[in-house]
Amino acid sequence: MPLLTPAFKLICPSCGWSKLFPPMGDVRFPGQVPEKCPSCGNEQLNHVKPNLAERMLVTIKTTFK
Ligand SMILES: [Zn+2]
Secondary structure (H helix, E strand, C coil): CCCCECCEEEECCCCCCEEEECCECCCCCCCCCCCCCCCCCCCCCEEECCCHHHHHHHHHHHHCC
C-alpha cells in the first residue's frame, strides 16, 4: 500500500501567495511543488496543514479529476 503524503498548503509570507496540494504518493514530479514563490520569488515558504474545509475541497478535486 503506497504511503500518501497528507494534503498540505504552501503560503508565501511575503506576498500572500498560497497553493493547496492534494495528498500525494511517494513519486513526485519535478516542479510539482515549487521551492520558491512563483509570484515574488521568496524561498521561505510556510508549509501549513490545510483546515478541514480545504482538505475536503482538495480531496474532492483529486477524486473527480
Ligand atoms: Zn511571494
